[in-house]
Amino acid sequence: MGICGTCKVTLLEGEVDMEHNGGITEEDEAAGEILSCCSKPRGNVVIEF
Numbered sequence: 001m002g003i004c005g006t007c008k009v010t011l012l013e014g015e016v017d018m019e020h021n022g023g024i025t026e027e028d029e030a031a032g033e034i035l036s037c038c039s040k041p042r043g044n045v046v047i048e049f
């Protein structure tokens, strides 16, 4: 549900649509982090976890 932040990963390539509920800070998002539980890839993506 995008609350706890447990699933946070780094998006290395590609784009996602992410609808979270406060589980990630704006700073983390700006640094390329995403919450994998509530992110839908727009195409092929590469992540690091």
Ligand code: FES
Pocket (backbone or CB within 6 Å): 001, 002, 003, 004, 005, 006, 007, 008, 023, 035, 036, 037, 038
């Ligand atoms: S924010 Fe909790 S599992 Fe993704």
